[in-house]
Amino acid sequence: MASxxxxxxxxxxxxxxxxxxxxxxxxxxxLFITYDSFVHNIIWPFPPEWTLEWYQKLLGMSxxxxxxxxxxxIGLFTAIPATLFSTAAVIGLLKYRTRWRxxxxxxxxxxxxxxxxxxxxxxxxxxANVMGMSGKLISAIIANTxxxxxxxxxxxxxxxxxxxxxxxxxxMVFGATPAQVFWEVTLPTIxxxxxGAFLVSFILAFNNLEISYYNLGAIPTLPTIxxxxxxxGIKPELFALATVINMLVxxxxxxxxxxxxTGMVRFGYRGE
Amino acid sequence: xxxxQFLHSKDLKALALSLPGALFIIFFLFIPLATIVxxxxxxxxxxxxxxxxxxxxxxxxxxTKTYLTFLFRSLSMSLAVSFISLIYSWPVAxxxxxxxxxxxxxxxxxxxxxxxxxxxxxxxxMQQILGPIGVVNMFLSNxxxxxxxxxxxxxxxxxxxxxxxxxxxMVLAIYLSLLTFDFKLLDAAMINGASPLRAFWEVTLPLNxxxxxxxxxxxxxxxFAATITPKFLxxxxxxxxxxxxxxxxxxxxxxxxGSAMGVLMFTISSLFVFIVFKTVNLNRSGxxxxxxxx
Amino acid sequence: MDTNxxxxxxxxxxxxxxxxxxxxxxxxxxxxxxxxxVSLEVKKGEFFALLGPSGSGKTTxxxxxxxxxxxxxxxxxxxxxxxxxxxxxARGIGMVFQDFLLFPHKTVGENIAFPLxxxxxxxxxxxxxxxxxxxxxRMKGYEDRFPNQLSGGQKQRVALARGLVARPDILLLDEPLxxxxxxxxxxxxxxxxxxxxEIDIPFVYVTxxxxxxxxxxxxxxxxxDGHFEQVGDKLELYDEPAxxxxxxxxxxxxxxxxxxxxxxxxxxxxxxxGIELKIPTPNGIKPGDRIAYxxxxxxxxxxxxxxxNPVDGSITLxxxxxxxxxxxxxxxxxxxxxxxEEMVISDVPDIESLKIGGKxxxxxxxxxxxxxxxxxxx
Ligand SMILES: Nc1ncnc2c1ncn2[C@@H]1O[C@H](COP(=O)(O)OP(=O)(O)OP(=O)(O)O)[C@@H](O)[C@H]1O
Ligand SMILES: [Mg+2]
Numbered sequence: 001m002a003s004x005x006x007x008x009x010x011x012x013x014x015x016x017x018x019x020x021x022x023x024x025x026x027x028x029x030x031l032f033i034t035y036d037s038f039v040h041n042i043i044w045p046f047p048p049e050w051t052l053e054w055y056q057k058l059l060g061m062s063x064x065x066x067x068x069x070x071x072x073x074i075g076l077f078t079a080i081p082a083t084l085f086s087t088a089a090v091i092g093l094l095k096y097r098t099r100w101r102x103x104x105x106x107x108x109x110x111x112x113x114x115x116x117x118x119x120x121x122x123x124x125x126x127x128a129n130v131m132g133m134s135g136k137l138i139s140a141i142i143a144n145t146x147x148x149x150x151x152x153x154x155x156x157x158x159x160x161x162x163x164x165x166x167x168x169x170x171x172m173v174f175g176a177t178p179a180q181v182f183w184e185v186t187l188p189t190i191x192x193x194x195x196g197a198f199l200v201s202f203i204l205a206f207n208n209l210e211i212s213y214y215n216l217g218a219i220p221t222l223p224t225i226x227x228x229x230x231x232x233g234i235k236p237e238l239f240a241l242a243t244v245i246n247m248l249v250x251x252x253x254x255x256x257x258x259x260x261x262t263g264m265v266r267f268g269y270r271g272e
Numbered sequence: 273x274x275x276x277q278f279l280h281s282k283d284l285k286a287l288a289l290s291l292p293g294a295l296f297i298i299f300f301l302f303i304p305l306a307t308i309v310x311x312x313x314x315x316x317x318x319x320x321x322x323x324x325x326x327x328x329x330x331x332x333x334x335x336t337k338t339y340l341t342f343l344f345r346s347l348s349m350s351l352a353v354s355f356i357s358l359i360y361s362w363p364v365a366x367x368x369x370x371x372x373x374x375x376x377x378x379x380x381x382x383x384x385x386x387x388x389x390x391x392x393x394x395x396x397x398m399q400q401i402l403g404p405i406g407v408v409n410m411f412l413s414n415x416x417x418x419x420x421x422x423x424x425x426x427x428x429x430x431x432x433x434x435x436x437x438x439x440x441x442m443v444l445a446i447y448l449s450l451l452t453f454d455f456k457l458l459d460a461a462m463i464n465g466a467s468p469l470r471a472f473w474e475v476t477l478p479l480n481x482x483x484x485x486x487x488x489x490x491x492x493x494x495x496f497a498a499t500i501t502p503k504f505l506x507x508x509x510x511x512x513x514x515x516x517x518x519x520x521x522x523x524x525x526x527x528x529x530g531s532a533m534g535v536l537m538f539t540i541s542s543l544f545v546f547i548v549f550k551t552v553n554l555n556r557s558g559x560x561x562x563x564x565x566x
Numbered sequence: 567m568d569t570n571x572x573x574x575x576x577x578x579x580x581x582x583x584x585x586x587x588x589x590x591x592x593x594x595x596x597x598x599x600x601x602x603x604v605s606l607e608v609k610k611g612e613f614f615a616l617l618g619p620s621g622s623g624k625t626t627x628x629x630x631x632x633x634x635x636x637x638x639x640x641x642x643x644x645x646x647x648x649x650x651x652x653x654x655x656a657r658g659i660g661m662v663f664q665d666f667l668l669f670p671h672k673t674v675g676e677n678i679a680f681p682l683x684x685x686x687x688x689x690x691x692x693x694x695x696x697x698x699x700x701x702x703x704r705m706k707g708y709e710d711r712f713p714n715q716l717s718g719g720q721k722q723r724v725a726l727a728r729g730l731v732a733r734p735d736i737l738l739l740d741e742p743l744x745x746x747x748x749x750x751x752x753x754x755x756x757x758x759x760x761x762x763x764e765i766d767i768p769f770v771y772v773t774x775x776x777x778x779x780x781x782x783x784x785x786x787x788x789x790x791d792g793h794f795e796q797v798g799d800k801l802e803l804y805d806e807p808a809x810x811x812x813x814x815x816x817x818x819x820x821x822x823x824x825x826x827x828x829x830x831x832x833x834x835x836x837x838x839x840g841i842e843l844k845i846p847t848p849n850g851i852k853p854g855d856r857i858a859y860x861x862x863x864x865x866x867x868x869x870x871x872x873x874x875n876p877v878d879g880s881i882t883l884x885x886x887x888x889x890x891x892x893x894x895x896x897x898x899x900x901x902x903x904x905x906x907e908e909m910v911i912s913d914v915p916d917i918e919s920l921k922i923g924g925k926x927x928x929x930x931x932x933x934x935x936x937x938x939x940x941x942x943x944x
Contacts, residue, residue, distance in 0.1 A: 027386065088290065098287070099283070100286065115494050123301075125307055172655050174660070209500065223392050
């Protein structure tokens with residue numbers, strides 16, 4: 001008995017070590033460039049010579065403002081349709097049993113199995129040669145939307161499989177019209193999933209390089225500016241950019257997490 | 273009160289809600305993908321597509337040694353990256369799912385979060401760690417050791433970078449699968465005489481094989497198409513198949529050839545997914561096809 | 567005057583005296599006929615129970631009445647109005663679900679007031695109704711709690727209050743007590759009858775528990791494979807089950823079957839695996855037919871062998887006592903008869919003289935059981 005317990009705890013310790021190493025592997029580079037973004041001696045920043053010059057340089061980069069604006073538009077106008085499409089689809093497929101459910105779910109997640117590079121070049125070819133519109137913001141938005149529908153579909157699906165749709169039936173019996181059912185019962189319960197999907201789509205589209213790059217031509221976004229400047233060697237202002245983006249991403253995730261933890265948000269209901 | 277005919281078929285309602293997005297994906301993703309299949313049989317001449325049906329593009333990419341070398345390199349790279357991610361992710365995901373308790377959610381979110389920084393900035397961060405003047409080599413030279421050439425602009429650096437980018441997907445896929453796994457089954461197996469390792473092979477892995485396969489596909493596909501990571505971490509000789517493909521859509525303007533390369537890439541990815549999912553036996557996967565509440 | 571039209575008009579008039587009327591309702595799921603040609607009238611103020619085994623179509627029928635499921639055929643009238651084509655929210659019904667289905671993001675007060683809010687009732691009016699119904703279900707003071715802060719019984723009361731608050735034409739209840747433990751169930755059964763008597767709204771109550779149906783309701787319909795086997799007053803069903811199925815479902819726990827040997831007056835003599843038994847003759851049965859006979863264990867008596875003192879006309883058989891289950895007021899005695907068949911008898915406890923393994927006499931009046939032509943199922 002003792003040896004089995006011993007073995008089990010050794011195994012568990014090993015797993016903890018692997019988990020901690022993974023976190024170090026994932027976060028050390030990001031934390032290091034965050035630190036780097038505040039020092040002058042970026043190559044070997046010990047001891048640090050503190051500075052904010054990289055942030056000033058970032059703001060002074062040509063196209064920075066245009067890139068920020070375009071990235072923001074791509075993020076926003078990708079996230080809105082992606083979230084709407086996928087919310088409607090998840091509700092339709094989970095609430096009403098249909099024999100097409102399996103096929104539809106496959107279709108919705110299929111964009112995950114197409115690499116960004118292929119989405120980028122195929123939409124470039126299609127838009128340029130068939131639709132006759134290349135180098136437009138809208139092309140990048142549409143192409144990003146196809147991929148982000150899949151991501152937001154998964155985010156919403158993962159949460160909504162736990163939702164009890166008979167609650168909607170109960171509401172209807174008590175006099176709620178389909179619209180009232182949605183506003184009074186469904187939405188108040190599932191909005192965190194929808195918000196999560198929106199944030200995920202926004203962030204992915206905002207940061208996307210490969211899909212946007214092929215569709216945009218000369219129009220700058222933050223990732224394409226970064227791409228452009230990286231080709232000429234290390235640019236510490238990108239560390240500043242990464243720091244800013246990470247701050248925003250982490251505060252969004254922390255906010256969502258806080259909502260879930262404090263119980264302001266509850267999913268599903270099974271009569272307990 | 274507006275009492276309209278209410279009772280439509282459920283199929284109709286499900287379709288009304290799910291068809292718009294489905295059509296969007298079909299029209300803006302599948303049809304463009306189909307067009308590059310068409311273009312792969314065409315010809316490009318001074319930046320225009322010419323509908324002159326031929327197989328030359330395929331002949332070129334399948335017989336020219338350079339293209340085949342890059343293809344082989346990419347394939348080995350993505351197989352290695354997927355496999356290493358798989359081995360590493362299992363114990364990690366297992367630990368989070370089984371012992372994470374109330375911290376499960378945050379532990380998982382922590383593995384997934386870096387993904388949102390975006391590929392380019394993450395590769396930049398990696399460059400700052402691994403490159404010749406990266407912090408690892410600077411540290412080594414500061415304490416008087418020789419720099420690690422292995423990490424400087426090499427395939428190893430690219431591989432490490434790709435694992436860095438995509439391992440969160442693998443952890444997430446396995447973790448989500450383990451979430452629905454009943455760990456008490458292991459007690460049952462062990463009471464019946466299976467050692468922990470045996471129980472893992474006989475019970476845990478088969479019942480979570482679909483999730484594992486999804487993880488494999490989600491890591492293999494983007495690594496096989498990688499362009500940014502090899503470009504910034506792989507060095508002068510570090511280019512992979514994706515770089516060569518992307519090149520056709522750059523200054524050379526050989527779109528037809530690029531399309532053929534894209535089709536080949538898609539075919540190989542699909543083949544990989546197909547082979548992986550061939551190993552799934554639905555009857556033994558514990559999959560019931562049901563969703564909660566039914 | 568067109569007499570047909572007049573009759574039709576008259577029929578409509580009649581309809582309106584019912585709270586609920588179903589006319590030849592049918593529902594098919596693939597090859598399963600979940601509801602098969604069901605007609606039913608429920609009067610105002612009635613407590614009506616729908617009793618049947620699992621899968622007999624009770625829930626489906628209730629969902630058709632609520633409008634959550636469309637009737638393949640037939641019509642539904644509620645409060646005299648044809649609502650067959652109405653959506654659930656335009657039927658004026660209340661419903662209580664098996665696992666309550668309270669809205670987790672709304673407080674008790676908001677949950678209960680939900681039907682009123684949907685009717686766009688004024689705030690003061692809502693408040694009045696709410697306080698009335700909270701009094702009724704004895705949940706005053708719980709308005710601001712959330713459902714996950716309530717016990718099972720309290721959730722049940724809230725679910726009931728929500729069903730009743732808008733004073734619906736009819737309240738549908740789908741096994742509302744199934745999720746409660748035994749104690750609470752007994753308590754809620756009493757409460758349930760009190761509510762119903764106080765507010766005079768008809769209840770249609772689904773259950774597969776015959777005891778619950780008999781305790782609570784005025785009338786019962788016994789359902790099997792989508793159709794009604796028998797509909798009637800509860801005593802009528804208890805005392806005169808119309809079919810073998812109803813008899814077995816309403817707690818007639820001894821089943822005897824055999825071939826008719828001969829007939830005398832109103833009685834038949836059957837061969838029950840070697841024992842000749844006298845039973846009442848069902849309609850149209852001739853010698854040579856097979857018969858099923860159901861005996862209620864409470865109508866039987868047990869005594870130590872040779873000590874029985876049977877009433878006139880009783881049958882007495884000897885048997886060996888196999889087991890005794892003590893139940894308080896009475897005990898269940900399991901005996902093995904000479905033909906190796908088992909029977910259960912409920913009689914007053916007699917620890918002194920009845921011993922396991924001992925010989926006993928079992929007796930009953932032939933007319934206290936029910937016999938039916940055996941239709942293949944033993
Ligand atoms: N949505 C559906 N699709 C297909 N078949 C169904 C559906 N709903 C019910 N059925 C079938 O109809 C029959 C009646 O089911 P129903 O739920 O009405 O039974 P019930 O009497 O309520 O049983 P229980 O006491 O177990 O609740 C069953 O055979 C069931 O399998
Ligand atoms: Mg039921």
